[in-house]
Amino acid sequence: xxxxxxxxxxxAPRGTVIVAPGRGETAAAYARFGRRIAADGxxxxxxxxxxxxxxxxxxxxxxxxxxxxxDTGALVALDLAARQVPGxxxxxxxxxxxxxxxxxxxxxxxxEARTSCPNHQRVLxxxxxxxxxxxxxxxxxxxGVTLPSLGLHGDAxxxxxxxxxRPLYPGTLVAIAGGKHDVLNDVxxxxxxxxxxxxxxxxxxxxxxxxIAQVQR
Numbered sequence: 001x002x003x004x005x006x007x008x009x010x011x012a013p014r015g016t017v018i019v020a021p022g023r024g025e026t027a028a029a030y031a032r033f034g035r036r037i038a039a040d041g042x043x044x045x046x047x048x049x050x051x052x053x054x055x056x057x058x059x060x061x062x063x064x065x066x067x068x069x070x071d072t073g074a075l076v077a078l079d080l081a082a083r084q085v086p087g088x089x090x091x092x093x094x095x096x097x098x099x100x101x102x103x104x105x106x107x108x109x110x111x112e113a114r115t116s117c118p119n120h121q122r123v124l125x126x127x128x129x130x131x132x133x134x135x136x137x138x139x140x141x142x143x144g145v146t147l148p149s150l151g152l153h154g155d156a157x158x159x160x161x162x163x164x165x166r167p168l169y170p171g172t173l174v175a176i177a178g179g180k181h182d183v184l185n186d187v188x189x190x191x192x193x194x195x196x197x198x199x200x201x202x203x204x205x206x207x208x209x210x211x212i213a214q215v216q217r
Contacts (some may be wrong), residue, residue: 001048005045006038007043014041014200015062015063015064016063016065016066018056018068019068019070019073020067022071022072022074022095026128027046029120029185031123032119033193036190042200067091069092069094070095070182071160072138074095075141078093078142078145090147090203091147092151092199094151095159095160096160097160099138100137101136110134111129114181114182115181115186116178120182147207148171148203149169150199152174152196153176153183154179159180160181174195176191
């Protein structure tokens with residue numbers, strides 16, 4: 001099953017964003033993110049894990065096609081980029097996990113480690129994540145990625161500390177002040193979404209990501 005969020009009626013689609021959820025997460029966790037990115041003209045799809053690669057070769061979806069992966073979903077994005085699978089134009093990596101298990105005492109501790117956003121905490125508790133999902137040890141991050149990439153990582157992430165995760169990112173890395181592990185859905189989700197949209201807009205201009213907005217002073 002794939003959750004779909006389309007561009008506003010009458011607007012030509014600007015590309016496709018395929019969201020790859022992380023450990024324990026369901027597609028419901030990305031409804032807010034999907035609606036926000038779609039409002040800027042992008043088609044957003046949140047499939048099950050097996051559906052990510054299929055969507056890349058779906059001719060009915062417009063390019064450029066970008067995978068936005070969170071936690072182990074980011075590992076999926078890295079793997080597909082390293083293998084240079086057809087149809088993939090760029091990747092966005094959020095909260096890349098360090099390769100070790102996470103030991104949290106209970107569900108409340110897991111939710112608190114994921115996000116400080118009260119709305120997202122309610123989404124997680126209401127079906128956005130499975131209890132104990134973070135206890136599964138993640139795999140290793142693929143290397144050798146040459147596609148355009150954007151990294152997003154909270155500097156308050158206790159599940160995957162920023163300084164340990166930093167070497168895993170192949171391209172540009174943006175640290176989010178006060179951000180926890182579910183950085184796409186944390187209290188700074190508006191800033192994070194805007195950062196993603198700016199990356200997507202630059203990608204539309206070319207794989208070398210031409211700069212659109214320049215600070216002059």
